[in-house]
Structures are given as C-alpha cells and as structure tokens.
Amino acid sequence: MISVGLFNYWACMILMMIGLYTAIARPNLVKKLIGLSIFQVSVFLLYISMGKVSGGTAPILGEGIDTYSNPLPHVLILTAIVVGIATLSLGLALVVRIGEAYDTIEEDEIIERDVVND
C-alpha cells in the first residue's frame, strides 16, 4: 500500500509556483492569465485534498454509509470556480481592449509605447 502522505500538498505547491512564474515572467498578457488559471486550479486542489477523509465517500447521503468526505471545502471551491471564470472573462476582455488600443498584447511593447507617447 502506497501512502500519499503530503505528496498532494507538495504537488499543489509546485503547480502554484509554475502558475506564479508564468504570471510574473511571461510578457504576454494572455499567458499571464493562463498562469493565473493554473494557480487557481492548484488552490482548488489544495482545498479539496484537505477535505478528503480516507475511506470516505462523496458527501451524498445514502443507506449504510457512515464516512463522508468534508463537504465544506467542496462548497467553497464550487463558489471559487465560478468567481474564477468571472475574473478570467473580465481579464480577457481587458486584454482584447488593450490589444485594440496598443496593437500588441506583449507587456514590454505596451510599456515602450507608453514611454514614447509621454
């Protein structure tokens, strides 16, 4: 029997850092938002991993089941997923608007053009 131990949490942290790196190091604005999505998914996984009870089942009441996983993280993450898509869509709308105004969605080129215009 393999024990997962803390592996789930470590994997979440690694995913989180990949997302953070993509968001801060990539100049492309769409890539930044993709990095943010990876970061979000890792946070969701962290919460859901903490809610898991070994030997438990999904929190849907049934005959002869007495161990359920914790339903509270599920509810919080359900809300977070929908809020995440709302922020992603707003971010993408901003990217489209920036792309229209500056004719590029690369961060360094946008800053360059701002300096020239000033």
Next chain:
Amino acid sequence: MTEILDIVLLSFMIVLAVAVSRMQNLFMAAMMMGIFSFLSAIMFTLLDAVDVAFTEAAVGAGVSTVLLLGTLSLTTHEEKVVKKNNALALLVVLITGSALIYGTLDMPQFGDPNAPVHQHVADRYIEKSEKEIDIPNIVTSVLASYRGYDTLGEVTVIFTAGIGVILLMGHIWRKEDEQ
C-alpha cells in the same frame, strides 16, 4: 489503487503545466489548458468532490477554453519569443515555493480523519442536513441554505464581471454592427 492514480495524475498535471508555461503558440496553450482542467476534474472525482468535478469540467474546461480562444481570435495567437533572462522571477518563485512547502510539513497527513478541517461545522452538516434541509446531497444544502450568503456574494461578483465585460467590449460589438 486510488493512491497510485492520485500520484500519476498529479505528476501529469505538473508536466502539463510546465508545457503550457513554455509553449509559444497560444492556441495550443489554450487547448492544453482544457486538458489540464479535465485532469483536475478527474482529480476532484478521486478526492470525492463530485460537484466540484462537474463544475470544473463544464466551466473550467468548457467555458474558459471558449473564452481564451475568443480572445486569441480577436488579438494574436503567437507569443513573442522571450530573450530576456528571468533569473529574478525564478528566484522569487523558488523562495516562495520552498516557504510554502516548508509550511506543509506540519500539516496533517492526507486523508487523516482527525485533521482540524474536519473538527468544525462539517460534522453538524453531515448529521443534521437530512433532517433540516431534506436533500441527500450535502454540498447542495450547504451551498443553497447554510452558506446561502456566499452564493449571493458569488452572484454579485458574476454580475459585476458581466457589466465590466459589456462595458469593455461594447464598442467593439457596435463597430461590428455598423460594418
């Protein structure tokens, strides 16, 4: 068995995330994000969060991929090649990552039923929700009743985001209408 699946899926997700991060073609990156979301949906099913899994499969893999592709069609689908050295970003990420992993070391083991997470209100929801709400799915009763204010807040956020998107995109749609 589920332990092996858990480790394999998480490793696959890490590989996929690195691939997405390094990819120059944004169209491919958007499609890979769809696969990434589906993998996370499988993970959620493994971790007993079925409601979260189907929301992630529908919203994360479906809607967000469509939104990303729509954005790429309005802007560009090729990322500029980055020549700049990002040593500082890598350093910041490595320090933050090690601090976070250090923080997990005294967390309870995965699946531990005595973890502090399970000691608060969750037991009450599991024991009493059938009598109080009479819905077999505990997640639904918590979402719609016990924590209804959270859902109200969520709807407010979506409404605000919707107004923001309409304000930002409105004149593009009007321009298309005029043409």
